[in-house]
Amino acid sequence: MAKKQKDKKAKKKLSLMDRILTIISVILIVASVGSIGYVAVMNWQPLSELDQEGNAASIDDDIQNDVNIKKKVTNFLVTGIDYAEGTGRAKLTDVIMVVSFNMETNEINILQIPRDTYIGTEYPTGKINAVYGNKNKGGIENVARVIYDRFRLPIDHYVTINMDGFVNVVDAIGGVEVNVQESFTLEGVTIKPGLQTLDGIKAEKFVRERHSRGGDIGRINGQREFMAALVKKLKGLSLGELTSLAPTLMKNVTTDMNVKTLLAFAEKAMKLDMDNMKFHMVAGEGATINGYSVWTVHKEVLAQTLNDNFRPFSDPVPASELNITEVRNTTNYYDNNDVTVDDLLGSGSSSSAN
Template structure:
């Protein structure tokens, strides 16, 4: 969503072709796109999978953060759901159970989308993947961001004090990644990630020079991948903009514990079903009963 909202905000600055070129580099469709993507109609709700991936040389990588957004232009509402990385889920591409963040290592974006679709029983229409290691480049490209740290902590030699502060990309990456010192664990980390994303969007909308935009587009081009085309981004910006004014953020409660020799965040069938139907309502889909994951081992 970072790239979508920043890019959509650039259209009034006469740099359409530069933006179009960058979007073309970021574009990578899913095999199932033609069967799932709704027609762009002002009344059709959509879902977007936001994926922050930890990719390093010689390593396929795993998803470091996962957020599902459902956007309904009729009700003018957006729902954001953060999925804890340790959530126990059925990994579609491997036909087995594991932590949901392993879905990317096994099946890439395609496998992750399939796993999320099965876990929540909703279609994933679009995705935006951000390379977390290059996340700092995007923050630096907008001139840094303002955050309000709820407590002081140190991660990998970088100290972040409590309170309001302006931070650069390197510090922002640590701020968005830390979870072991957070009293709320992964839930606290998810909240900080959403804070940084919101601030990137804000700072990106304040840029005034073409040089700044070129730096930002270069950072996005290197670190973002999506199945959204330029025309689709423009259509979303025009038709779904009002829904961004009313954003509801949801968390997925569960129990932490060992299953075999692996620690999981285990979500009950009742919780998963209730969440699924909330999202299905947002997407104008009928309620359905979910297959009980807890009975499958």
């Protein structure tokens, strides 16, 4: 009996140590993917998304990287989902990113996919943000499949956070300092220009606001600014501050990864530099299709972006093989939009973001 009690105590101590080691080991990769990735890796006993049959969701093998390539580069589908009921925005993916971690070069490339990206008439609005909440072809695994099918971009793992969880995480770290460029009001919350610390509610409005920024692409630029500021904040947290976040970080997040998988990235991730974390946006322009304002992709530029940054160990895929319709191509204003976290923080040598 005494031996069993000792074994239980030992297991409890081991579990606590596992949690602490996980936090220490993955802090840099966590920072690179912003608060969404941060919550996921801190959750040492992560919950899975549920598919439409109520089973744990997983990424199908046929849309993942080849097993040998996955040892060198791993792609994460990272989404921020709004479950708010009665607001007209329930079950929409307000944030959609593919985070590609090249473990050979210690580089992070982040593909930001505008939520209005036109993917065809398979979904009522034609927009990619309609996939997750669709009754017949919804869920995180279908979002991953749509990205693979349209962009020919493999997805190995997923991480989701709902917007309530996002608010709680920002509050738990004491807010994030952001230099707000222009005043706006969203859902009764007004934020004025200037350098300021945004709490959870204001941060949520900041990453969702689009009207004062000229639409969905302005929102994406705002999300870049916030995530760069978040990287800076996370790197300044002490171990004690990180461990105190555990109760908050174990809520509102789903992922198919476990601690063993997360720790496998630790050694390489610890070498990450902010100048090696780069954002890319799906190139395109605005259009109106069937009465909906959408983002129509520029296929040639997108193909080049994917081949240059997201296929380091696989053959290039020409634009003709991307399964997406280019409705119009009348301007290249948004075609060159790459920027590093270092640039966004003002410490880089240049910025090509529009």
